[in-house]
Amino acid sequence: MKLIDILKTASANILQSKLRTFLTVIAIFIGAFTLTLTNGIGAGISSYINSQVGSIGAKNVFFITVKAQDTPATTNNAPEKYNPDQATKNVFGGQSQAVLTQKDLDIIKAQGHILDVRPEQNVSVTYVTAANSDKYQVSVTEFLDGTNLPMNAGVVPDNTSNQLQIILPYNYPSSLGFTSDNNALGKTISLAATSADGTISSVSATVVGVEEKTLIEGGSANVNTALFNALFAIQSQGLPAASLNKYPIAIAHFDSSLTDAQVTDLKSKLSDLGYTAQTIQDEIGIIQKVITGIVIVFDIFAIIALIAASFGVINTLLMAVQERTKEIGLMKAMGMSGNRIFLLFSAEAILLGFWGSFLGIVVAVLVGKIANHIATARFLQDFQGLNLLSFPIHTLVIIVVVIMLIAFLAGTLPARRAARLNPIDALRYE
Amino acid sequence: MPTSTVIFEADNVSKIYGKGENAFTALKDISFSVKKGESLAIVGKSGSGKSTLMHVLALLDAPSAGILKINNTDITSLSSRNLDLLRNRTFGFVFQQFFLNANMSVLENVILPLKIAGVAETERRKRGLEALKSVELEDKANNKAVDLSGGQKQRAVIARALINNPEVIFADEPTGNLDSTTGAKVEDLLFKLNKEKGITLIIVTHDEDLAKRCKRRIEIKDGQIIKEA
Numbered sequence: 001m002k003l004i005d006i007l008k009t010a011s012a013n014i015l016q017s018k019l020r021t022f023l024t025v026i027a028i029f030i031g032a033f034t035l036t037l038t039n040g041i042g043a044g045i046s047s048y049i050n051s052q053v054g055s056i057g058a059k060n061v062f063f064i065t066v067k068a069q070d071t072p073a074t075t076n077n078a079p080e081k082y083n084p085d086q087a088t089k090n091v092f093g094g095q096s097q098a099v100l101t102q103k104d105l106d107i108i109k110a111q112g113h114i115l116d117v118r119p120e121q122n123v124s125v126t127y128v129t130a131a132n133s134d135k136y137q138v139s140v141t142e143f144l145d146g147t148n149l150p151m152n153a154g155v156v157p158d159n160t161s162n163q164l165q166i167i168l169p170y171n172y173p174s175s176l177g178f179t180s181d182n183n184a185l186g187k188t189i190s191l192a193a194t195s196a197d198g199t200i201s202s203v204s205a206t207v208v209g210v211e212e213k214t215l216i217e218g219g220s221a222n223v224n225t226a227l228f229n230a231l232f233a234i235q236s237q238g239l240p241a242a243s244l245n246k247y248p249i250a251i252a253h254f255d256s257s258l259t260d261a262q263v264t265d266l267k268s269k270l271s272d273l274g275y276t277a278q279t280i281q282d283e284i285g286i287i288q289k290v291i292t293g294i295v296i297v298f299d300i301f302a303i304i305a306l307i308a309a310s311f312g313v314i315n316t317l318l319m320a321v322q323e324r325t326k327e328i329g330l331m332k333a334m335g336m337s338g339n340r341i342f343l344l345f346s347a348e349a350i351l352l353g354f355w356g357s358f359l360g361i362v363v364a365v366l367v368g369k370i371a372n373h374i375a376t377a378r379f380l381q382d383f384q385g386l387n388l389l390s391f392p393i394h395t396l397v398i399i400v401v402v403i404m405l406i407a408f409l410a411g412t413l414p415a416r417r418a419a420r421l422n423p424i425d426a427l428r429y430e
Numbered sequence: 431m432p433t434s435t436v437i438f439e440a441d442n443v444s445k446i447y448g449k450g451e452n453a454f455t456a457l458k459d460i461s462f463s464v465k466k467g468e469s470l471a472i473v474g475k476s477g478s479g480k481s482t483l484m485h486v487l488a489l490l491d492a493p494s495a496g497i498l499k500i501n502n503t504d505i506t507s508l509s510s511r512n513l514d515l516l517r518n519r520t521f522g523f524v525f526q527q528f529f530l531n532a533n534m535s536v537l538e539n540v541i542l543p544l545k546i547a548g549v550a551e552t553e554r555r556k557r558g559l560e561a562l563k564s565v566e567l568e569d570k571a572n573n574k575a576v577d578l579s580g581g582q583k584q585r586a587v588i589a590r591a592l593i594n595n596p597e598v599i600f601a602d603e604p605t606g607n608l609d610s611t612t613g614a615k616v617e618d619l620l621f622k623l624n625k626e627k628g629i630t631l632i633i634v635t636h637d638e639d640l641a642k643r644c645k646r647r648i649e650i651k652d653g654q655i656i657k658e659a
Contacts, residue, residue: 002548009545016533330529333490335518336546337511423490427525 001340010347013320021352024309024316028356028403029363031306035399036364038302040389042295044372046288047390051150060256061144062277064108064117064270065249066098099246100275107273113255113266119247123231126192126200128221130176138172139220140191142228144251149222153181154209157224164227166191167209169219181210191227195237203230252277306403309356310410313349317414321345321421328418329426342419349411350404357403361396436502437597437630438464438487443496445482445653456482458653459496464646466597469624469631471641474650481602483650484634488521488600489513518547522591522629524620526603528583532576536567539575540590547594561589565619581612588619598630599623605640617643 001009014021100119109117123142127135143157149167157165168176168184178184184207192202205227213219223231254266263279270277321328328341368389375388445457456479464470464487474480485491486498489505498505500516508516522543530539541549541558549557562568565585570578578586584604591599601620605613617640624631633644641647649657 001546005545005548012534326527326529327531330523331542331546333488333517333523334543334546335514335516337514340546424485427529 001336001344003343006340006344006347007351010344010351013324013344014348014351017320017323020316020319024312024352025356025359027309027312028306028353028407029360031302031309032357032360032399032403033364033367034302034305035299035403036361036391036396037368037389038295038298039395039399040364040368040391042291043392043395044387044390045291048387049284049287049291059280060146060254060258062252062254062267062270062279063120063249064100064252064275064277066100066104067271067274067276099248100250101247102245104275105247105250108250108252108270108275111266111269113258113262115253115255117250117252120249120251121228121232121247123193123228123235125231126194128172128176128189128191130178130187130189133175133177135192136172136175138169138191140166140223140228140231141220143167143222143224145253146256147222149209150212150214152210152212154185154207157208157222157227159225161224162226163224164203164205164230165208165224166205166227167211167222168207169211169221170213171219172221173207173210184210191231193231193234195234197238199237201234203227203234306406310406313352313407313410314413316352317345317349317411318417320348321414321418324418325421325426325429328421329423329429332421332423333427338419341421342415345415345418346408346411349407349415352411353404353407354400356407357400360403361391361399365391365396435466436463437466437500439497439499439502440487441497441499443486443493443498445479445486445491446494456653457486457493460653460655461496462648462655462658464630464632466630467624467628468646469621469644470633471644471647472632472634472650473636473638473641473647475636478650479653480634480650482653483648484600484602484632487632488523489517518543519594520597522594522596522599524584524587524591524599524601524604526606528587528607530575530578530583530586532574534575535572536575536578536586537562537571540586540593542590543594557593558589561593562586564592565589579612580608581615584608584612584616585619588616588623592623596629598632601631601633601635603635603637604633605635605637 105117105119108114121142123140125138125140128138129135143159145159147156149156151167152170154167157167166189170181173181173184176184176189178187187207188204189207190202190204192200194200205223211222254263258266267277331341332338368391372387372389440463441461443457443460444455447454447456460483472480472483482491486493489500492505500520505513530536537555537558540561541554544554544557559568559571562571565588567582567585567589570582570586575583575586584607588599599620604620605616608616620631620633621643623629631644633640635641647657647659648655
């Protein structure tokens with residue numbers, strides 16, 4: 001029998017007992033539906049996070065800190081010895097934290113592939129205001145070259161420019177009295193900072209862009225190096241010398257042509273020197289691992305549903321073999337080989353798997369689209385660009401293929417039984 | 431038609447089911463031959479071994495001992511693939527219980543051997559309609575098999591047996607489920623094929639009238655030939 005005829009015959013056979021086929025397909029459908037939805041949520045959130053990574057940092061940047069020392073409690077129960085060579089800085093709660101000094105920065109800079117290294121400094125802006133507007137609070141971060149910011153209008157700041165530049169978060173232009181995002185471009189606004197002795201001074205900056213609403217960055221305004229330094233200078237006035245030049249975090253750019261393996265090498269080299277270097281991807285990786293973990297747990301539930309469904313396939317086909325014993329005997333008497341009989345019943349199993357999984361993913365994708373629609377209109381409206389579920393075509397194809405494979409494996413038992421039937425016994429069967 | 435060529439040759443063929451104490455001898459040292467174009471009746475009471483003999487001749491069951499040759503080829507030298515091919519291309523089967531698929535059309539039922547042989551669909555349809563015409567059922571081609579009367583069913587079965595232009599038709603109690611009028615019509619059809627197309631007929635029956643219409647008869651009792659004519 002030709003393969004196409006086997007497929008047609010199998011198709012006709014599963015349609016002969018419609019209710020039984022329907023019930024078996026429903027069981028597979030539930031598994032496929034669940035698999036598609038859980039993977040859809042995983043893929044949706046992952047792709048959103050990936051798109052957000054660009055907005056919080058460039059890919060070739062290390063955030064470097066002094067490596068955490070062994071905590072005394074976990075080693076020998078004795079308090080940690082004072083190390084006079086280790087610079088510290090008082091942080092909240094009176095604890096001291098190991099910090100980086102210029103000496104550390106020089107050591108890091110000396111490593112191969114490190115293009116530049118500089119301390120991360122924080123600037124707190126007291127308020128921002130425009131010509132005729134109220135004063136608003138704002139947090140600022142220095143723009144990192146290579147960062148891919150989603151923009152509503154304008155361009156990213158230019159760190160090489162001497163002009164003091166800022167891009168505003170999406171909700172500032174109207175508050176600052178601009179009629180639109182584009183209207184704000186090129187306008188001058190004023191940013192004020194407070195020095196250590198309490199004096200408030202302000203600088204003027206040019207708006208070069210308006211940023212899209214994003215999840216991770218949470219509405220801080222990116223400024224260029226010139227503006228950042230100007231604000232930092234105001235803030236540092238009157239600080240005691242001991243507080244200067246101690247940095248909790250350094251930012252290092254590395255050669256963007258490095259392979260992943262080379263980046264890992266560089267990290268371990270820095271680690272040997274006593275520094276912890278992390279890329280944005282490392283930090284995002286942790287979030288993604290959690291999401292992947294959750295998706296895997298749901299996938300396991302779906303697989304359990306599919307295993308249950310595969311017993312349905314076995315049962316259905318065993319009944320079919322029983323019912324069609326004579327037909328099988330007749331076909332064998334007429335010269336159909338055992339292999340072809342096996343193929344015929346396997347094809348029925350695979351078809352059951354195909355229809356169950358196909359209908360499952362179609363309904364899941366429809367449900368997902370509706371859920372996306374409702375979610376983005378309601379509780380996810382704060383997350384621009386987030387699709388709760390996304391369904392990459394290759395995932396859908398993999399789901400269908402995996403389920404067809406499971407159905408095939410389930411079908412091998414009844415199919416083997418059919419293939420091994422002795423034609424005479426089958427024809428005599430009552 | 432060459433009638434002198436031997437198609438089946440059985441030499442001391444035995445068939446034993448089971449092993450040891452439970453062994454049951456269904457056929458014992460059967461030797462005979464069938465020539466091409468002959469009509470042979472295998473008669474005997476139920477349990478005599480006549481059906482087993484037909485199954486062995488039709489290659490549905492392998493002999494436990496002895497030599498069976500088909501067209502001068504020892505069947506033990508054939509692979510199971512070749513046995514399947516031989517059954518598909520050389521034999522046609524007519525069964526007492528018809529074994530028609532009730533939900534399929536008459537035409538679909540009739541072309542099953544061609545489907546198994548891998549013949550293309552248009553060719554299958556053409557030959558299926560020809561076969562139905564030769565049993566005067568062409569107007570029922572698209573009816574479901576379940577809607578046919580007993581006689582029509584058996585004629586459809588004969589069309590199915592004919593469709594691959596077989597050398598031999600095996601008929602197991604072909605008229606057993608039919609009344610005498612329709613039974614006679616089915617018999618006429620079988621013997622017409624035997625006469626006109628030279629198809630060898632091997633009929634298993636306990637119907638004396640049917641057996642008498644065959645050129646030769648073998649009578650089986652307890653797995654042995656007790657009378658040959």
